[in-house]
Amino acid sequence: MNGRTALVTGATGGLGKAIATAVAREGASVVVVGRSAARAEDAIRDIRAKEPNAVLEPLVCDLSSQASIRSAVDGFLLRHDKLDVLVNAAGVFRKERHVTPDGLELTFATNVMGYFLLTNLLLDALKRGGGADGARTSRIVNIASKYSGGPSTTKIDFDDLQTAKGNYSYLRATPPTMLGRVLLTQEFAERLRGSNVVVNAVHPGLVKHTALLQDVGGPFRWMTNTFGATAEKAADTPVWLATAPETAAVSGKLWAKRKELPTPGMGSDPAARKRLWEECTRLSKIL
Template sequence: MASMEGTVALVTGATGGLGKAVATGLAREGALVAVVGRSAARAEEAMADIRSLVPGALLEPLACDLSDQSSIRAAAGGFLARHDSLHVLVNAAGVFRKERHITADGLELTFATNVMAYFVLSNLLQDALKNAATAGPRTSRIVNIASRYGNTKLDFDDLQTAHGTYSYLRSTPPTMLARVLLTQEFAERLSGSGVVANAVHPGLVKNTSLLQDVGGPFRWVTNTFGAPAEKAADTPLWLATAPETASVSGKLWAKRKELPTPGMGSDPEARHRLWDACAQLTRMP
């Protein structure tokens, strides 16, 4: 990894698992890392853990409920009040829920957290990402944690799993494809700005908090066959820091190798349609 001294990074899902491992890696390379947690207390706890591994790490807490658009806007506003530039944005937070819940915005919780949070936060911070790219020699990076095992297509008539029987196997896989599509659309819209966007399939990650709402078999498989978070963080950190990935954008990666995008990932109209659907569901000006 390249030295990140003098840079600013923001990592969601940084209070545990893969997100914390990525935040730790960025801090180890010298970046100032905004550690996003559901509460300030959880962010502070994660910061203490990171500093135990990286003494002197430059960290700041950022409380944000990523299922709530007003909380996302408040968190982004607080961050931008302190920083006009952002060099790395890692969207690593996600949920895997077995029951359907509705958020304060009237959205299904899995869709709101796994898709809308990526859309809203990245849009709110894109000017800071552009500023960082303009002010220095570095390319700014958006790294979105996704999966190669998302659905092959999205049901645009039921993006929030409102019809039929709800389950995590119906609700979560489409959000992974949606993350890839949004990554591609961000890459297209940010082309020429000095900001690149890529998605990562990290594979199974041991002891992930993502499965805290899920039964034993799923946890057993993940903890038995998954990789430690520190190993799974290698490709996201490579995309966030390496000189050789500075000009790569709109791709899906695993183990530092490009993957074919699943299903609708080869259809530009699908990502345009998803972008428009997300825009209609936000309360952003």
């Protein structure tokens, strides 16, 4: 990974920070993305305490804000002409419904639109990062989930992407966004077929002491902290996908513990992933 550049969202805590630390240990220069400069700098200090020789830089980006994403990408491209690894690890799990300045429900805006827009805006840089050698492909790794309730039962309601109908709850809002990440991973992989960029999704499982659940009820935090893996252990598969030679040509898959997971139900529906792509394109006005 020496001479390569990685950008990790959600890198100010938990799984994202563990991934950033491990990728830096492999020799890559790591762009640490945080919602504020202070949080990004704090994370950099924590990573350097473990990896004194790490090459790190902060990047401020609020993944729920399309303006912030565009500004962050502009800032990155002023300093870098290419990107070798993009790890989308940011996410939210909110107890109450919030609407962003873009008019989108916050969970969907962050967990789906943030991944979609950031990745699209960085695609040219990722294509410049890959080399002619198959082992030099650029990698996109999306932290996702095999979704609560099982992939065959979780659905995306395209008539209610913003969870505006009925009573809002994180159990209604969050699982479809995890499915959405898998669908977008598959659609990116299809659209990037034949290029020097691969994209995969990872189900990390429960992760101890994650900030993701601090806004929700005690039972969820108790279950996660009791049965979850450490962030360092959960980071193994994302880092493997981001750095290992043997994963250079793998694309469009959902992984857990370095093993491919099936995606039955809507998770294997090309029409669903195409429709989600079209909706995200419309909502981000990217084209």
